[in-house]
Amino acid sequence: MADVDFSVVGNVAHVRLNRPETLNAITSDMDDLLYEAWQTINDDPNIWCAILSAEGEKSFCIGADVSDFAARKTRMALAGGLTGIGGPLVTLKKPLIAAVQGFCVGGGFELAMCADIIVAADTAQFGLPETKVGIIGECGVVHRAVRQLPYHIAMAMILTGERMKSVDAERYGLVNQVVPYEDLEVAAQTWAEKINKAAPMANQAAKAAVNGRLGYPLEVALTTKFEVIEEYAGSIDQLEGAAAAAERRKPVWTGR
Template structure:
């Protein structure tokens, strides 16, 4: 089986790291498979949501595989997230739920932070070990941590290399839910069901708007017109939402 499994069931794409013997460290081959998966997910209108998971209870992902030396480093080793800054910096346009267990460190931590919802097993540990082992580069994970965690907690992880457990990550708002490991897959599926109960096109437009002005002042964001939102106004789903409200029933989304 491939070290990255990519399947589509209904309107949900499943991306699963499948290299548990290496704690799902990302090889260059896996990096290419991930890029192919994100490209298909973004291009396929039938895909409404994504789950990102990993095989093996011990680790979600420990980052880039550097066991073969410098020439074995994946693009992810340079930072960037879904494909790494050495390749195209990809943003997943569809809402993504990450299901995390065990070690989620370094580039693996960054990969998880690219998701919109994080569900963590109570076995999960999050950390940035780079400085502790004397390694530091253009770490995208550092920049994401500074934006997704309180300042002093992010600096604690960055400067000491220490890890925080799932319950602590939940306390700081890094993860949305913590569950026993044997309930992780079901919890992720429940979040995907919540996402797909909403209009898929509205969700995608909302995500694009939220991320599109994330680093800008509020005044700029409020003054910005977002094409995906304007385009949504003419969709069948927009009309279906209005019909369903008038008929007092649940809408049936078509994704168009």
């Protein structure tokens, strides 16, 4: 099996980190495989959402493999650029669900925060250990943390290096759902099924609009025209939604 497993079941792409013996630390080869996965997901109209998961109960991901990074002559864009670390930011157009268990720290924590939905096992622990061990490098993880958690909670994690348990992550709104570890895969799949009941192109347009003006004042966002929304108008799925409503039936989406 590859260090990153990629498969598509129905309209759901599955991206799975597969180095449990190293707590799923990401190597440069894995980084390249992740980049390929994100590009495939973006380019395939039959993929409507994706689930990012990891092998082994101990860890979702502890970030970059330091030994591999030290031997590499060029910088690694952690997770294929999805985090924006080490190179251009890769924008994933489709909804992304992260299924997290065990250690989810450093770059692994940032990788999880790139998802739109986070499902956590009751074993999950989120953390930013950098300052605790005397290092601070690429700081994307702190910028994401302070935007996705209350300021004082995020700063406490950043300045102490202490980890947050999944139950607290749910309480602070960092994760959507906490389940027993053995139910994690099913819970993530259930979220994918919920997402795919909506029109896939409408979901992609909504995600693009949200992220495209996330850092702007509300009045700017409200007066912005989004090309992806305009492109959705008149699409097959938009017409199908209107027809299904008129005929009082469930719509049948095509992603086109």
